[in-house]
Amino acid sequence: MIIVPLKEGENIERALKKFKRKFEKTGVIKELRDRQAFTKPSIRNRMARMKAAYRQSLQQAEE
Structure with missing residues (x-):
């Protein structure tokens, strides 16, 4: 579960941006796309x- 602490009077758009960044760092979407189709280990x-x-x-x- 991703928790984004909000400061007093912080903009909701900024909090949403923080959430999206944290979510992307977890790699959930990348793993989901990788699992859609099987790729052989040799490939x-x-x-x-x-x-x-x-x-x-x-x-x-x-250089």
Whole structure:
């Protein structure tokens, strides 16, 4: 359960923004989307390697 403490006179929009940020950090939506379709472990590993190679290429291009 996510609790967002409100200060006296704090705007409701600001509190809602805090709630959305905390909710996104929990990763519930990401996990829900991942569970909608099964991905084989070999494909998961391949995607992780591709992401790592992409990040590495970006870092090398930056230097």
